Amino acid sequence: MPSPQVLASLRAFVAERDWDQFHSPENLAKSIAIEAGELLECYQWSSAPDQNRVEDELADVVTYCIHLANKLGVDLDDIVVRKLEKTAEKYPVRLAKGRMTKYTEL
C-alpha cells in the first residue's frame, strides 16, 4: 500500500512543488507527530467529533507515513505484517485475551 495510482499522485504533488528538499526522514517523522496531534484534537473534549474532520486529519497522518516509507525504501504493507508477527509473539492469545496489560507484565 498505497495503490500505485495514489503513490503516483502523492509523488507528482511533491515534485511539482519542489518540496522533496524538505522531506528528510526527520522532518517527516516530526510531521507525522504534528498531524497525529491534530487528529487527537478532534477527540480533545468529545468522543464523537465530526467525521469529515477526523477523516481529513487521519489522511494527513497517513500521507506523511507514505512519504516516510518512500524515503526509507520500504512498503507499508510489508512492515505492518512484519511488525504484526513480532507483536503476536509478545502478546500470545492465551495470555493477552481480553486485556490490555503491557507484554512486560503479562
Add this chain to the structure above:
Amino acid sequence: MPSPQVLASLRAFVAERDWDQFHSPENLAKSIAIEAGELLECYQWSSAPDQNRVEDELADVVTYCIHLANKLGVDLDDIVVRKLEKTAEKYPVRLAKGRMTKYTEL
C-alpha cells in the same frame, strides 16, 4: 489500502485477542499519537537512527491508522486522495513552489 490480506491479518489478530472492545475511535486516535511519539523518539538526538527501529515504529503508527479507518468505515486510499485535492487547492504550484510557507501566508 492496505491489501485485503493485510487487513484480514490485522482483523484476525484483534479478534483472537478480543481486543475490539478497547478500539474505540478515541483510543485509536490516542494510540496513533503515542506511536508517533515513539517514531519521533528515533530522531530525538540523531537524524540517522537505526532503520529497523524506524520501520517498526512507523508500522505501529500505520497499524493504528488502519484500525481507525476500519472503525470509521473509510478506505485510506480514498481519504488520502480526497485530502490531496484539498491541499492542492490551498497550495497552488505557482505560489508554493520551493517553499514551505503556510497557505494562510502564501
Add this chain to the structure above:
Amino acid sequence: MPSPQVLASLRAFVAERDWDQFHSPENLAKSIAIEAGELLECYQWSSAPDQNRVEDELADVVTYCIHLANKLGVDLDDIVVRKLEKTAEKYPVRLAKGRMTKYTEL
C-alpha cells in the same frame, strides 16, 4: 517558575553530563512531544492509571519545558500569564461559559 533551586539542579545535571550541546530548541521541542506521548500512554487504555507513573511522565514533559524556556531566555510564569490574557480575549466568559467550542465558532 521553577524555583531557583530546581533550576540550578537541572542546569547542574546537564552541565555535569556535557549535554547542553544536544539541547537545541528544536531537539527540546521534539523531546517535549515525545514525553507528552509517554504521558498520554498512561491513559491509552485506562482513565485511571498508576499515579506514580503519571507524575514521572508529567515531570519529564515539564523538565524539557524548563530547558526550552531557558534556551529562549524567557520565564515560564511570564509566558503563561501573557498567553492566558490572549486566551481570555478569545474566550470571553459570556460566550465560552460551560462549553468547549473553538473560539472561531463561538
Add this chain to the structure above:
Amino acid sequence: MPSPQVLASLRAFVAERDWDQFHSPENLAKSIAIEAGELLECYQWSSAPDQNRVEDELADVVTYCIHLANKLGVDLDDIVVRKLEKTAEKYPVRLAKGRMTKYTEL
C-alpha cells in the same frame, strides 16, 4: 511552581468559564500532547521559527501541565526534582558524559 499568583489566575480563568467539568486528567493529558504537537509545528520545516509563536505554544503546554498537576494534587517542582534524582541514577556522569545513548545501552 508556578507562583501562587499565576496558579490563582489559571484557576480563576477556569472557574469563571465553568470548564473544570472538562478537565479530567485524561483530557488534560490529551491536551498536553495536542499542544506539544503545535509547539513542534513551529520547528516542522525550520530550526529558527518566530520566537513569539514558540513562546505561546510552550505556554499552552505548560498551562495544561499546571492544570494536570493540580488535579493530581502534586507540585511541579517536587515531581521534577524527584524525577531528576531517578534520571541521575540511570545516567551516571561517568557513563553518560557527552553522549545521548539510552541508559539501557550505556
